[in-house]
Amino acid sequence: MGVASVPSQGRPVGSSRGQAARIRILGVSHTYAGRGMPVKALENINLTVEPGQFLSIIGPSGCGKSTLLRIVAGLVRSSDGEVVFEVDSGPVRELPGGDIGFVFQDSVLLPWKTVWDNVIFPLQVLGRTGPQAEATIRELLELAGLRGFERALPKELSGGMRQRVSIVRALAMEPRVLLMDEPFGALDALTRDRLNIELLRLWDQHPMTILFVTHSIEEAVFLSDRVVVMSPRPGRIVEDLAIELDRPRAIEVRDEPAFRKYVAHLRGLLG
Amino acid sequence: MGNAKAAKVALHVGLFVAFVAVWHLYTVIARVPAYLLPSPLTVWQKFLWTIDRAQLARHVWVTLEEILVGVAIGTVLGLVFGYVLGKSPAAERILSPYILVAQTSPKISFAPLFILWFGLGMTSKVVLVTLVVFFPIMVNGIVGMRSVDPRLYELMHLLKASRWQIFRALELPTAMASFLAGLRIAATQSMVAAIIGELMGAREGLGYLLMLGHETFDITLVLVAVAVMSTLGLVLYLLVQQVERSVLRWRD
Ligand SMILES: Nc1ncnc2c1ncn2[C@@H]1O[C@H](COP(=O)(O)OP(=O)(O)OP(=O)(O)O)[C@@H](O)[C@H]1O
Ligand SMILES: [Mg+2]
Numbered sequence: 001m002g003v004a005s006v007p008s009q010g011r012p013v014g015s016s017r018g019q020a021a022r023i024r025i026l027g028v029s030h031t032y033a034g035r036g037m038p039v040k041a042l043e044n045i046n047l048t049v050e051p052g053q054f055l056s057i058i059g060p061s062g063c064g065k066s067t068l069l070r071i072v073a074g075l076v077r078s079s080d081g082e083v084v085f086e087v088d089s090g091p092v093r094e095l096p097g098g099d100i101g102f103v104f105q106d107s108v109l110l111p112w113k114t115v116w117d118n119v120i121f122p123l124q125v126l127g128r129t130g131p132q133a134e135a136t137i138r139e140l141l142e143l144a145g146l147r148g149f150e151r152a153l154p155k156e157l158s159g160g161m162r163q164r165v166s167i168v169r170a171l172a173m174e175p176r177v178l179l180m181d182e183p184f185g186a187l188d189a190l191t192r193d194r195l196n197i198e199l200l201r202l203w204d205q206h207p208m209t210i211l212f213v214t215h216s217i218e219e220a221v222f223l224s225d226r227v228v229v230m231s232p233r234p235g236r237i238v239e240d241l242a243i244e245l246d247r248p249r250a251i252e253v254r255d256e257p258a259f260r261k262y263v264a265h266l267r268g269l270l271g
Numbered sequence: 272m273g274n275a276k277a278a279k280v281a282l283h284v285g286l287f288v289a290f291v292a293v294w295h296l297y298t299v300i301a302r303v304p305a306y307l308l309p310s311p312l313t314v315w316q317k318f319l320w321t322i323d324r325a326q327l328a329r330h331v332w333v334t335l336e337e338i339l340v341g342v343a344i345g346t347v348l349g350l351v352f353g354y355v356l357g358k359s360p361a362a363e364r365i366l367s368p369y370i371l372v373a374q375t376s377p378k379i380s381f382a383p384l385f386i387l388w389f390g391l392g393m394t395s396k397v398v399l400v401t402l403v404v405f406f407p408i409m410v411n412g413i414v415g416m417r418s419v420d421p422r423l424y425e426l427m428h429l430l431k432a433s434r435w436q437i438f439r440a441l442e443l444p445t446a447m448a449s450f451l452a453g454l455r456i457a458a459t460q461s462m463v464a465a466i467i468g469e470l471m472g473a474r475e476g477l478g479y480l481l482m483l484g485h486e487t488f489d490i491t492l493v494l495v496a497v498a499v500m501s502t503l504g505l506v507l508y509l510l511v512q513q514v515e516r517s518v519l520r521w522r523d
Pocket of ligand 2: 067
């Protein structure tokens with residue numbers, strides 16, 4: 001607001017902490033051993049997500065979307081294939097701590113810490129606190145509409161506000177990769193719309209590679225550069241659709257014929 | 272608010288005064304002999320006498336020290352075992368039958384053994400208190416460790432947090448609620464353990480005073496000891512409750 005800014009030409013792909021990462025998912029399959037019958041959740045997933053790209057994954061329930069996200073995060077070891085991250089220094093199998101942010105379906109906060117302490121917590125663990133980090137957090141809280149709630153405890157917030165805190169916490173680390181598993185699934189449509197806009201604005205200012213899982217086709221098209229559709233279990237990629245709508249996008253973009261065409265196409269694939 | 276609180280205090284003071292008055296009137300009207308039930312005034316005088324001539328403060332301090340040292344050791348041991356068993360379900364499965372037996376057995380019954388092994392001094396009571404405190408702290412520690420949200424563990428994993436960081440920032444605060452509930456049980460039981468230990472054989476402490484009153488048919492001394500112990504127990508309980516309130520402010 002204060003500083004006159006030149007309208008950005010295309011998307012910058014570097015944050016203050018270095019470049020967003022390219023994600024290469026190479027022949028990933030996964031089978032859960034489980035009790036009794038093994039469950040084949042993913043089959044030969046190949047996907048390259050470009051640095052700074054916003055990619056959404058949609059698909060029927062139980063097709064392995066969460067599993068794929070957890071494999072990319074390194075929380076689950078895939079039974080086959082591998083995930084490689086390409087950063088400025090070259091390809092790596094594992095990113096350093098704090099380079100991957102994860103947002104769950106509902107907020108996961110430390111209930112005994114205030115909003116501010118929750119958000120700064122990862123930076124404390126990483127040993128990256130300081131005036132600059134605090135300035136970033138202040139800006140993010142402002143953008144997420146949480147100003148004035150810094151000293152509030154999670155129990156004093158609404159569900160939507162708590163989820164915004166979770167998102168701000170993930171963004172405050174300025175991760176190279178942000179993984180979001182139905183982050184707005186539990187919210188009402190109105191809040192969801194607002195948070196979609198906010199997320200795009202935050203992403204615009206803190207570029208990172210985003211993998212976004214959702215059940216809403218409209219949400220996927222609205223947010224993404226690319227939408228990937230998965231088949232029922234075992235999940236395979238059945239469509240990889242580039243969304244070529246201008247940015248920045250406003251809610252009204254949903255009424256445009258181009259938008260409706262993307263949605264109709266994807267709905268046909270899932271129907 | 273202030274008025275309501277003042278009214279509450281006044282009510283309790285009033286009830287206490289009424290209780291003492293009824294007690295006093297009963298001993299006077301029914302002419303109860305003093306060796307069965309002395310009047311409150313007699314007990315009060317005995318109380319002052321005990322402070323002055325029988326080193327009451329010394330006895331209180333001995334019992335309190337047994338409790339505090341025993342609670343400290345029992346808590347540390349209980350937390351260490353609780354952490355290890357909470358972290359390792361396999362170890363807990365193997366040990367759980369023994370834990371169950373140890374938990375359900377009346378640990379107080381070890382008192383004569385401990386007197387035999389550790390003597391009439393404070394050590395035998397400290398060991399008894401430690402034993403009594405250890406189990407609720409350990410069991411509640413395990414429960415606390417298990418109640419950590421697995422997704423928080425995953426977030427810590429993404430931060431490549433160290434074991435110590437995970438303990439400090441996640442496991443300790445999560446387990447705190449259940450730990451303090453254990454401590455509340457432990458505080459009450461530690462008092463009982465110290466007194467029973469002293470009753471079984473001691474030369475100092477409130478339990479010793481109680482025993483002395485019993486053996487010399489001095490019921491007034493018994494009542495003084497009982498009153499002091501009750502007060503001490505209440506103070507310990509309120510202390511833990513206060514800690515609980517201030518530490519767990521974040522809960523609903
Ligand atoms: N920890 C686990 N152990 C065993 N099986 C699992 C485990 N997690 C998931 N599965 C199975 O793997 C399959 C894929 O699960 P996953 O959670 O990845 O699906 P999803 O696409 O995220 O579904 P949803 O849209 O409902 O969230 C499901 O059939 C599920 O039952
Ligand atoms: Mg899922």
